[in-house]
Amino acid sequence: MSPRKAYQEELDKLSSRLEKMAGMTKKAIAMAVESFERHDMEMVEKVRELDERTYGNLVKAEKEIIRIIALHTPVAGDLRFIATSLKITTDFDRIVRYATDIADIAERTSEMLHFKASVSTPHMAEMAVKMVDLAVDSFTKKDLSKTKEVFELEQKVDSLYDEIFREVLTYMMEDSQKITMGMNYQFVARYLERIADHACNIAERVVYMETGERVRM
Amino acid sequence: MHTAGCDILSDKKYKMETNELNAWFGSFQAIKNVSMKIRGNLTTAIIGPSGCGKSTLIRCLNRMHEVTPKARAKGRVLLDGEDIYSRDVDPVEIRRKVGMVFQKPNPFPTMSVFDNVAFGLRANGIRDEEFITKQVERSLRQAALWKEVEDNLDGCGAGISGGQQQRLCIARALAIEPEVVLMDEPCSALDPIATSKIEDLIFDLKEHYTVIIVTHNMQQAARVADYTAFMYLGELIEYSKTKRIFENPEEELTEKYITGRFG
Numbered sequence: 263m264s265p266r267k268a269y270q271e272e273l274d275k276l277s278s279r280l281e282k283m284a285g286m287t288k289k290a291i292a293m294a295v296e297s298f299e300r301h302d303m304e305m306v307e308k309v310r311e312l313d314e315r316t317y318g319n320l321v322k323a324e325k326e327i328i329r330i331i332a333l334h335t336p337v338a339g340d341l342r343f344i345a346t347s348l349k350i351t352t353d354f355d356r357i358v359r360y361a362t363d364i365a366d367i368a369e370r371t372s373e374m375l376h377f378k379a380s381v382s383t384p385h386m387a388e389m390a391v392k393m394v395d396l397a398v399d400s401f402t403k404k405d406l407s408k409t410k411e412v413f414e415l416e417q418k419v420d421s422l423y424d425e426i427f428r429e430v431l432t433y434m435m436e437d438s439q440k441i442t443m444g445m446n447y448q449f450v451a452r453y454l455e456r457i458a459d460h461a462c463n464i465a466e467r468v469v470y471m472e473t474g475e476r477v478r479m
Numbered sequence: 480m481h482t483a484g485c486d487i488l489s490d491k492k493y494k495m496e497t498n499e500l501n502a503w504f505g506s507f508q509a510i511k512n513v514s515m516k517i518r519g520n521l522t523t524a525i526i527g528p529s530g531c532g533k534s535t536l537i538r539c540l541n542r543m544h545e546v547t548p549k550a551r552a553k554g555r556v557l558l559d560g561e562d563i564y565s566r567d568v569d570p571v572e573i574r575r576k577v578g579m580v581f582q583k584p585n586p587f588p589t590m591s592v593f594d595n596v597a598f599g600l601r602a603n604g605i606r607d608e609e610f611i612t613k614q615v616e617r618s619l620r621q622a623a624l625w626k627e628v629e630d631n632l633d634g635c636g637a638g639i640s641g642g643q644q645q646r647l648c649i650a651r652a653l654a655i656e657p658e659v660v661l662m663d664e665p666c667s668a669l670d671p672i673a674t675s676k677i678e679d680l681i682f683d684l685k686e687h688y689t690v691i692i693v694t695h696n697m698q699q700a701a702r703v704a705d706y707t708a709f710m711y712l713g714e715l716i717e718y719s720k721t722k723r724i725f726e727n728p729e730e731e732l733t734e735k736y737i738t739g740r741f742g
Contacts (some may be wrong), residue, residue, distance in 0.1 A: 266739055335698055337725045338734050474727030 269334045276326050276347055277402070283319045283354045284310050284398035288391050290361035291457060295387035298368040298450055299376070309365035316358040323351045327439045339471075346471040350401065353460040357394065360453040360460075367446050374443050377433060381445065386422045389415055393461035400468045412465035414479045419458040426451040493557075494519035494659060494689040495540060495577075503534050504542055508683050509535040510552070511713040515704075518651055522681055522690040523703035524721070526697055528741060532713040533693045537661045540691065541577035542570040558659070560601050575603070577616065578652035582664040584644035586636035586651070592619075593632040595647055597654040613650050621687075622650035623680050628642035642673025649680065653688075658682060662692040709733045 263271070290312040297305035328347050330336060336344050393415045400408035427448060434444035462479055469477045493516040502510035504642045509532045517523050517533050525533040538544040539552050542563060556563045586595045587615045605611060612713045614634075619625040624646040628639070636647055645665060652660060662681070666674040681703045694700050700707050701721060708718040709730075717724065728734045735741050 269739070271617065307622050337697070337701070338728055340738050 269330075272318070272326065272330050273340065273343070276323065276330070276344075279323050279326065280347055280350065281356075281398070281402055283316060283323070283351065284394070284401075286316050286319070286396075287354045287357045287361075288394050290316070290358045291387060291394065291454075293366035294361035294368070295384060295450070297365050299384060301372045303369065303372060306365040306369050309361055310394070313358050313362045316355055320355045321349050323347065342474065344472045346401070346467045349467050349471075352465045353464050357457050357460050360443050360457050363453050364450050367450055370442060371446050377393075377440050377443060382422060382426045383450055383454070386419060386451060388427065389419050389422070390454045390461065392455045393419070393458050394464070395462035397468065399470070400465060402466075404412060404472055407464040407474055408432045409468055410463065412461055416458055416462045416479060419455060421428055422478075423451050430475070451472040494559065495559040496555075496560075497536075497539070498555035498557070499587065500536070500539060500556060502532075502550065502552040503537055503550065504535075504547065505549040509713055512554075513710075513713075513715045514709060515715055515718050517689065517691060519689045520685050520687075521705040522680040522692060522703055523706045523708065525624050525691065525693045525710060526603060526695070526699035526736075527710035528702050528736065529695070530712075531709050531710040534663050536710065537579075537663060537691055537693055540659070541574050541579055542659060543574065545570070552597065561710045573724075575599075575655050575706060576657055577659040577661060578655070578657035579661045579663065580645070580652055580665050581646050583668050584641055584648050586647050588635070588637040590636050591633045592639070592647060593629050594638050595636040596650045596654045597676045599651060609610040615650075619647075621653050621684070623676060623683070624650055640673070642676060645669060645673070645677060646680065649677075649684075657688065658674065659689045662690065664693055664695060665689050665716075667695070674699075697725075706716050709736060710737070 263464065284437045290309055293305050293312070296302060297309060327344055330344060334340075393412050396408045396412045396415070399405065400412070430444045430447045430451075434441045466477055466479060486523060495517040497515050500510055500513045501508065511532075513532075513536060527533050528688060535544060537740050541558060544550050544552055548739065552564070552712075556565075556631075558573070558576065562568070564571075565578075586592075587598065590598065593615055596618050597611050597641070600611050600614055609693065614630075616625060624643060627643060628647075637644065649660075649665075666677050669677065678699065681690055685705075685731065691720075692700075704721045706719065707721045707724045707730075709716045709724065711732060717728060717730045719729070723729075724733065725737065728737065
């Protein structure tokens with residue numbers, strides 16, 4: 263295979279791997295929150311498996327990136343793509359780690375009762391998944407309009423986090439029996455908020471990849 | 480054509496400038512309306528595919544282009560604000576001020592290392608041998624060759640390695656104290672180690688000189704040049720800080736060329 267074809271194939275292969283990681287990331291968030299809501303231990307194990315697989319793909323992606331840099335010396339748009347890929351693989355890994363943390367909480371609280379209708383947490387999870395979806399879409403389709411949506415949703419996720427924090431605090435102050443579960447709700451919300459931040463990171467890096475400009479939201 | 484990244488300075492900061500420069504070989508137009516300002520004490524690289532006019536451009540900068548039969552140039556080329564194509568300008572004096580190093584090392588084969596470097600001085604009428612000796616040493620030191628030849632200055636200029644010959648040619652150009660050094664693919668005939676030494680030398684040279692280098696090796700341009708100009712089919716397509724060209728070029732054609740997607 264000619265060097266140019268080989269180079270393009272390697273870039274395409276990396277792109278596919280990142281899409282795969284993105285898919286795992288979204289699945290992990292959704293499954294983690296569901297495992298917490300429903301006390302589903304099977305789901306907890308699936309999240310942990312996804313964590314392992316995501317990490318495996320992170321390692322492979324890094325190797326592919328290093329090889330491309332060493333052999334092909336990418337410049338301009340290709341270089342920005344490579345730099346962005348290197349960064350967002352870390353974002354994906356962190357997101358799945360947070361999902362695993364939520365699954366760990368699901369396991370710890372398996373015998374505890376939910377005292378909220380659990381409306382806000384799934385809603386926050388939905389928004390976090392949507393943000394990751396949009397951020398990844400903007401990366402694969404090089405569509406900057408989707409990054410704007412990500413930044414807008416980030417504000418909403420932050421507001422929702424504040425809301426959950428205040429609400430759960432009220433419950434804990436009213437009834438000390440609810441403190442343990444209340445703290446776990448706080449942790450879950452915190453992890454979802456961090457997941458949303460990572461989706462934002464991905465969107466910021468896509469802006470850099472496309473325009474060469476660095477933005478901070 | 481994009482010149483983003485080229486700060487607008489007072490003209491005094493520009494060592495050389497071309498203004499609507501055109502050049503022909505007979506009826507074939509090799510350079511088309513090239514206007515660019517070259518900053519002093521920096522390295523500027525000119526890149527582009529074969530036949531794009533980059534060698535022709537630098538040969539216009541020291542009036543070597545017109546030496547080729549049926550070659551002509553039109554437009555202005557300024558050195559410190561003065562047009563080098565003015566009727567009252569001596570082209571030989573221009574070639575002293577704007578020296579050149581060629582792709583294939585070309586030391587004078589019948590002369591010693593010393594005499595190779597001294598040649599330009601003697602050809603300019605300098606007879607003071609003490610001065611010549613000092614200049615030869617100074618030039619060989621500037622060309623990072625002194626330590627390798629100081630014990631054998633009488634050795635044949637063509638008897639040293641390719642990389643050393645090229646540094647000898649650079650020393651020869653530096654001996655007559657030019658202001659600008661033009662280099663036309665100076666490393667393309669050299670091995671990687673010799674290339675690396677020349678590139679280090681180019682980095683050091685810009686402290687005292689303005690360096691303009693033509694190269695087909697984009698990674699070399701990325702390593703050594705402060706500014707990079709991309710030419711295609713005789714036109715200047717983009718000219719900007721090297722960092723800008725290689726990280727985020729303005730022109731699609733530039734992006735295609737440097738990412739290897741030309742053709």
